[in-house]
Amino acid sequence: MTVENIDRSKMTFEQAEGVHPLPRQLKLREVSPQLRAVLWDFVYSLLSGSSRDGNIVGRWAYILRDMHVQRFHRMADEFRPNAQRVFPDVKQVFAGGSYLEIFGFLEWALRHPHCPHDFAYQLDKRLRQCQAAYCVVNQDTISPISSEEERATIERAFANLASTEFNGARQHLKLAAQQATAGEWSACIRESINAVESTVRCIDPKAQDLRPALATLERQGTVHGSLKEGFLKLYGYASDEKGLRHSLAFDGVAKVDETDGLFMLGACASFVSYLINKGRAAGLIKE
Structure with missing residues (x-):
């Protein structure tokens, strides 16, 4: 690609100058730092919007409580919707979890009865943005492509x-x-x-x-x-x-x-x- 025919509007200044590599399609099982950051920003925004007086309320309170019991098999009376406790736990999934832990968390949320109506669309949009090797199909399943x-x-x-x-x-x-x-x-x-x-x-x-x-x-x-x-x-x-x-x-x-x-x-x-x-x-x- 020559300097004359590159579209600088679709890349960063550093990429256009050849200092940083151009974005590439991620491989299966690969989770880039960008994808981790973008997905956590997405979930963090949703959790922050559901926080009232230091506690997670509404849809995400139901999702996280059920996840606490049914996915992680922890005792129900040990669940606390306190934001200061929930945020670090969920963040760790995206910051340090494997691709299975990350997509497993997201797919579980997709299938929960209280999942926000546009969660699938917004999630798929971010997977496309980061050129992930996965997409959302059927509104409730993460599939490799x-x-x-x-x-x-x-x-x-x-x-x-x-x-x-x-x-x-x-x-x-x-x-x-x-x-x-x-x-x-x-x-x-x-x-x-x-x-x-x-x-x-x-x-x-x-x-x-x-x-x-x-x-x-x-x-x-x-x-x-x-x-x-x-x-x-x-x-x-x-x-x-x-x-x-x-x-x-x-x-x-x-x-x-x-x-x-x-x-x-x-x-x-x-x-x-x-x-x-x-x-x-x-x-x-x-x-």
Whole structure:
């Protein structure tokens, strides 16, 4: 990048002068000093806004008390909403916690009944700002992403699964994203495939796997035979690899890694949307 074509409005003076490095996409499991600071500023502002006479009140009092008991498994009578006690404890999560502790805290808050209505949007906005390798999907789940295209694919899948009839598939896809964030790639692939199978049963309630549903779509003329065979081969890989479909029996045996997991999460999310739209086009799924 030459001096003539850089956009100085999108970088600091030091970056434009070549003294500081340009911002980069963070890797999975990486939490930069900037991301730690920005996330703590976000949570600190919310807690400060909920502080009255030295105590945390309102939504965040409920969230933190339930977190004290249900997440950290501490005794209920030991919880104190005193701001001077709460602030250092929560700050330590962001200042010194691992990526699991940080995103675990945030995801737990996302799923709490008293979570502020715009918490997911504001959190995702900050993850984008810091170029984190994670995003918020479905308003309540933190998922790893490898690109903006993959983000759009996963978000589209959750939007397509919004109907009550797809609740099972939605839960499996949510679990797949959760397992991916935890780095449990075998479980991520398993749940991704489960989301596909659950969607399949909405097309053909008697189907036990993908083949009958694709055969139904092929007969309806909505899926080409060669494309159907390609889907079945990909499905066969995920079904045959030890540890993916039978984790209790083969835990730790499956030869899958981060690349496999992220690919299958994105592929299955895209496939779920494909199946739903094809099923609706064929009249097999109601709008």
